[in-house]
Amino acid sequence: xxxxxxxxxxxxxxxxxxxxxxxxxxxxxxxxxxxxxxxxxxxxxxxxxxxxxxxxxxxxxxxxxxxxxxxxxxxxxxxxxxxxxxxxxxxxxxxxxxxxxxxxxxxxxxxxxxxxxxxxxxxxxxxxxxxxxxxxxxxxxxxxxxxxxxxxxxxxxxxxxxxxxxxxxxxxxxxxxxxxxxxxxxxxxxxxxxxxxxxxxxxxxxxxxxxxxxxxxxxxxxxxxxxxxxxxxxxxxxxxxxxxxxxxxxxxxxxxxxxxxxxxxxxxxxxxxxxxxxxxxxxxxxxxxxxxxxxxxxxxxxxxxxxxxxxxxxxxxxxxxxxxxxxxxxxxxxxxxxxxxxxxxxxxxxxxxxxxxxxxxxxxxxxxxxxxxxxxxxxxxxxxxxxxxxxxxxxxxxxxxxxxxxxxxxxxxxxxxxxxxxxxxxxxxxxxxxxxxxxxxxxxxxxxxxxxxxxxxxxxxxxxxxxxxxxxxxxxxxxxxxxx
Numbered sequence: 001x002x003x004x005x006x007x008x009x010x011x012x013x014x015x016x017x018x019x020x021x022x023x024x025x026x027x028x029x030x031x032x033x034x035x036x037x038x039x040x041x042x043x044x045x046x047x048x049x050x051x052x053x054x055x056x057x058x059x060x061x062x063x064x065x066x067x068x069x070x071x072x073x074x075x076x077x078x079x080x081x082x083x084x085x086x087x088x089x090x091x092x093x094x095x096x097x098x099x100x101x102x103x104x105x106x107x108x109x110x111x112x113x114x115x116x117x118x119x120x121x122x123x124x125x126x127x128x129x130x131x132x133x134x135x136x137x138x139x140x141x142x143x144x145x146x147x148x149x150x151x152x153x154x155x156x157x158x159x160x161x162x163x164x165x166x167x168x169x170x171x172x173x174x175x176x177x178x179x180x181x182x183x184x185x186x187x188x189x190x191x192x193x194x195x196x197x198x199x200x201x202x203x204x205x206x207x208x209x210x211x212x213x214x215x216x217x218x219x220x221x222x223x224x225x226x227x228x229x230x231x232x233x234x235x236x237x238x239x240x241x242x243x244x245x246x247x248x249x250x251x252x253x254x255x256x257x258x259x260x261x262x263x264x265x266x267x268x269x270x271x272x273x274x275x276x277x278x279x280x281x282x283x284x285x286x287x288x289x290x291x292x293x294x295x296x297x298x299x300x301x302x303x304x305x306x307x308x309x310x311x312x313x314x315x316x317x318x319x320x321x322x323x324x325x326x327x328x329x330x331x332x333x334x335x336x337x338x339x340x341x342x343x344x345x346x347x348x349x350x351x352x353x354x355x356x357x358x359x360x361x362x363x364x365x366x367x368x369x370x371x372x373x374x375x376x377x378x379x380x381x382x383x384x385x386x387x388x389x390x391x392x393x394x395x396x397x398x399x400x401x402x403x404x405x406x407x408x409x410x411x412x413x414x415x416x417x418x419x420x421x422x423x424x425x426x427x428x429x430x431x432x433x434x435x436x437x438x439x440x441x442x443x444x445x446x447x448x449x450x451x452x453x454x455x456x457x458x459x460x461x462x463x464x465x466x467x468x469x470x471x472x473x474x475x476x477x478x479x480x481x482x483x484x
Contacts (some may be wrong), residue, residue, distance in 0.1 A: 002030030003091055005068040005141070009053055009077050010034035013042060019080040020045060026087045030068045056151060056159040063148040066141040070094060075160065076135040078184035083107075086180035090138045093176060100143035100171025101164060103133040107182040114182065117457060120465045122173040125472025127217070127393050128464075129161045129210040135183050137164075143171045153216065158209040165217040207381060214393040215386060222479045223392070227385040229433040232356050234326070236406040241325030242270035243347050244405075248314030249333035250279040253288060255445070260292050260299070262336035266343040273298045275321055277314035280307065312413040312420030319408050329402040330421070335444050336369065337400075338362075342441045346402045355435035356407050357428040359398040362442035369443050378438045387436070388429035392471050395464075397425040400442045407432075419467045426474040430481070 006023050010016045016034065023029050024044055032045045035058065040047050048065065050058040053075060062071060070091065074080050094102050108117045119132055137160075147166035155162055164173065218224040245263045249256055256276075263274045276289050278301060286303075293301040304317045319328050329346055331337065342360075349358045361378040365371055379398035381390045391397065401421055411427055414420045428434065455463070 003028045003069045003095075004072055004087065005030050005066055005070070006032045006072045006074070007035055007048075007062050007065075008032060008045075008074050008080075010036040010040055010042075010047070011077055013040075015077055015079075017042070019074070022081055023087070026082075028087055028091050031065070033062075033065055035062075052156065054155075054157050054159050054161075056153065056155040056162060059151075059159040059163050060148050063141075063145045066139075066144055069141060071139045071141050071144055073137040073139065073160075074135055075137065076183055078186065080135065081182045083180055083182070089176070089178065089180055090136075093174075094138060094140065097174075098140075098171070099174050100140050100167040101173045102138040102176060103136065103173075104176040104178055104180040106134045106136070107179055108185040109182055110185050116179065117185075118177070118461060119175055120461045120468070121175050122168075123468055123472045124168070124221075125392070125470070125475050126468045127165075127214055127471060127475075128395055128468070129158070129214070129393060130395070131464075131468075133164075134181075136181055139167070140171065143167045146170065153212060155209050155213065157206040158213040161210055162213040162216075165213060169217070169220055204380070210393060211381060211386065211390045215389055218389055218392065218475075222482050223389075223475045225388055225430070225478060225482075230431045232350075232354050232404060232407075232432060234351065234404070237326075239324075239326040239405070240271065241273050241323065243268070243272040243327040243329055243343055243402075244318070244321075244323065244325040245272065245274045245329050245331050245343065246315055246318040246324075247274065247276045247331050247333050248279060248311045248318070249276060249281065249285055249289075251281045251283040251285055252333040253281075253284040255334040256285050257288050257292075258336050259331055259333055260289070263331060263343075264292075264296060264298065265340050266337065267340045268344045268347070270347065272325060272343060273300060273323055275300045275302055275318040275324060277302050277304060277309075277318045279304065279309060279314055308415075310415050310417035310420070312417070313415035315413040315420070316415070319403075319405060319413070324405055326405055327402055328405050328408055330400045331442075332399075332444075335362075335399075335442060338441050338443060342400070345437060345439075345441060346400065349435040349437055350402070350404065353433060353435040356404045356432035357425065358402040358435035358437065359425070360400045360402075360437045360441040361439060362399050362444045363440045365443045365445050367445055369445060372446060376440055377444070378440075379436075380438070382434060382436050384433065384436070387434055388426075391426055391429055392475060395422075395467060397422055399444065401425070403428070416466070418463050419470060422467055423470045426470060430474065430478060 034045050034047045035050050048061050105118045108115045147163050289301045293299040414423050
């Protein structure tokens with residue numbers, strides 16, 4: 001008996017021919033359906049006319065024609081080639097397991113060269129709509145049909161995303177850490193160039209739909225938080241400074257002076273200082289900091305006693321310092337504030353919005369501080385009513401970030417050099433409102449020396465795995481809180 005129905009995007013015979021012929025070679029494959037915008041004929045295939053690959057209507061059509069045990073959905077318009085018994089491996093692992101969906105590691109063909117493309121394990125906190133499953137999604141047909149039956153909303157963009165969320169509510173999603181197929185990869189941009197796709201204004205409608213699907217999922221699993229927030233008392237403790245700008249730094253001699261100058265140029269109605277945590281720089285950064293500390297008593301040059309600190313650990317050292325102000329405000333060592341009013345604007349937001357944390361907006365620039373696409377990153381998904389729920393879906397929270405110091409001292413910053421700010425945003429938002437400023441406060445410089453300008457796939461995976469784990473822990477905490 002044939003076991004697998006296959007659903008393949010189709011634009012032209014030349015585009016899908018090789019993929020289809022490879023599928024035909026497997027004895028497990030039953031029907032092959034071409035997903036096309038208009039009728040198209042090819043021997044041994046059936047055609048389903050669909051509006052787009054990612055709509056809920058397309059997913060519903062796939063479910064309607066999923067009359068075999070499993071449904072294989074391919075999500076790209078480029079050639080797919082399975083490895084030796086790759087299809088059989090998908091089937092043998094899924095058969096009789098009750099698993100809802102299986103995905104695998106794969107190879108990418110870039111300019112004719114085969115490269116490893118490992119994926120990461122799925123977990124309950126893997127709520128990102130850009131989670132990389134690869135392009136082959138192997139669904140238990142029963143799970144697929146149940147997911148469609150339980151979907152009430154109509155999505156133009158979030159159909160595939162909603163499908164796996166619905167499946168995950170009743171079934172397990174499993175990764176096979178084997179390289180079972182090869183796909184042609186056309187997007188060869190560096191990681192830093194892809195990083196902000198999700199907040200590009202042209203993708204705003206997509207993001208709105210993704211938020212709706214995620215919010216629906218959180219309600220279904222008990223992780224949704226209603227927009228009720230604890231009040232913040234700003235009278236805790238005594239502070240000589242109203243605010244402190246915190247800059248962790250290691251070996252940024254090229255940019256640290258610009259950052260320092262942008263802080264010292266701030267005009268405020270309150271006293272502030274700048275705490276620079278110099279994490280054992282060796283390139284002359286320390287000399288630059290020392291020069292400014294000698295000239296201006298607002299500059300605190302702090303070299304931590306510990307030698308095992310990441311960015312988060314440096315933040316803890318700065319926040320715990322006796323001169324730290326009531327509000328701790330972020331500035332990265334290779335970025336600058338938009339203008340002289342940034343610090344005042346941030347502090348005002350704490351009182352105006354009664355929030356424990358403030359998230360601003362920033363403008364992407366090159367190394368010379370000239371704007372580059374996508375320009376303004378305003379993180380409009382951080383809405384007052386649903387921001388803390390949507391924060392579980394998105395992979396970043398905006399900048400600059402600022403915190404009410406007494407609360408930050410209690411929570412502590414994870415001693416990592418990636419995702420520590422995201423972890424704080426999730427934790428704070430569980431109880432408190434996150435203040436938002438939608439105008440640009442910050443110039444984020446994109447240059448070759450940026451730590452995330454061009455990451456390897458292994459490093460990207462490690463970063464995403466950490467954030468998914470943070471999301472998992474936060475989601476479980478919210479579910480538990482809702483049960484009380």
